[in-house]
Amino acid sequence: MLTPKQNMLEVIRGGNPDRFVNQYEAVQLLFHPFMFSSPLLQPGQENVVNAWGVTNTFPKGVPGAFPVHTPDKIVVKDIEDWREYVHAPSLKFPQEQWDMLKAQYDAVDGEQAFKAVFVAPGLFEQTHHLCEITNALMYYITNEDEMHDLVKYLTEWELELAEGICSHLHPDTLFHHDDWGGLDSTFMSPAMFDEFFLEPYKQIYGYYHSHGVDLVIHHSDSYAATLVPSMIEMGIDVWQGCMETNNIPELIKKYGGKISFMGGIENRAVDFEGWTDENCEAVVRRVCEECGNKYFIPCIAQGGPGSVYPGVYMSIANAIDKLNEEKYGIKVAESTRLPWQIMF
């Protein structure tokens, strides 16, 4: 039996996986020091200002924190003078902090799972966190030059972060968030997306790839099928969060071998009040049947292990294990994989 990591590599490379990869079982998400100077909010925390000056709130019972954009809390008051408002936080951290985190990377059994550094938000998300989403989307048309400059500024910051991460922590995988669309459309046209984000992400993902990172997993739980050629060009190896609205079987046929798709199990299909094991299993069976185990990893769409309603994530995991036993005759003992990580 292959280890979870070996199996995931076979899936991505179009080799001979011996079963379905079970969600995030082969990806251990790990941190970098900036996450401690601008921490992710915990459920129930309200109006917390992060290191970029963005105010966030995490109401109980929702999947994640949201930026608060009442007029007084929008960071960029005037896009033409964005430099007056946007001040990149420092990325200088004491060696002890890097060392403490490095120990966590070293503690992960690299035979079992990828050591993935978690980076969020991405470039597009950061622009709308700073400007407010309606404003940001309009600025991409009305203030093209300023938005190019802002994206460049954010890219330079991300590259500095990447340098610190790669030289101190040596992850073999990057798990990078940036939501590029809604349920059935991208936020912007592929042409506009390429104009603003293709080169910046080529730089960022190119840096990681050339500094010891084997896999770039990009999270966007959205429709983004029309952006897949750009994702490939950027150097994304796995698109996590791929929703069913993208027609995953079609994407696998078209792009399998160049990129893999991780998702298919949308929160709205399984993760709701009154959820049941039976429904989770039915969704898992349908999605796995449709997509197969080459270039596809069945996974909850949200950008990290867990679910909004406690129990849903493990219910999906159990259903995938059950399917692996039925379909491939492989019973995965818990001792053969790392303990389940549940972050959300």
Next chain:
Amino acid sequence: MSKIDEVAALVEKGKAKLVGAAVQAALDEGADPVTILNEGMIKTMGIVGDKFKNGEIFVPEMLVAARAMKKGVEVLKPHLASGSTGALGKVIIATVAGDLHDIGKNLVAMMIESAGFEVIDLGVDVSAAKVLEAYKENPDTKIIALSALLTTTMPALKDTVAAINESEFRDKVKVMVGGAPITQEFADEIGADGYSDDAASAASLAKKLVAA
């Protein structure tokens, strides 16, 4: 190209800085203000909505078109009889309690406003009590439009619609709902009058609901 066509072209392209002057030019030439509004703007936003629905344009293009129309209406307003710009009636719109998503709700608000309604936007994370209160302050409201983008806030949407359904004014107002996890079946189940799956369809639905 007539002056009204120029207004229409500028609205469609989202040229907010130029549209005011084009509206003024059309007025100076003697064009009827109501025709400028209906032909130059509302009809154009209908076209913009269709293009969005068909995937020919995306959210940014739709937003700048709506903003351009708003600029044009500012110039036009003094020349219109009171109430002409919101002639189809008032719509109260909100994202329900616990849900901070605003882009979908904002798009719907813009498209509904562009279709000729007056929009009262209550914002995000709005309780059922606040929705009822807003209606009581605006008893001539024709539609209450509610959005939920999370499976976790679907119960809040259900509760808000239930509160409206139990109110004494239920027969005077239509309720429409939307958001990523919402379906026609869910809308029917909770007792809403209408559901739409995108902003352009929401504007058409609103017109249909008030005509019914």
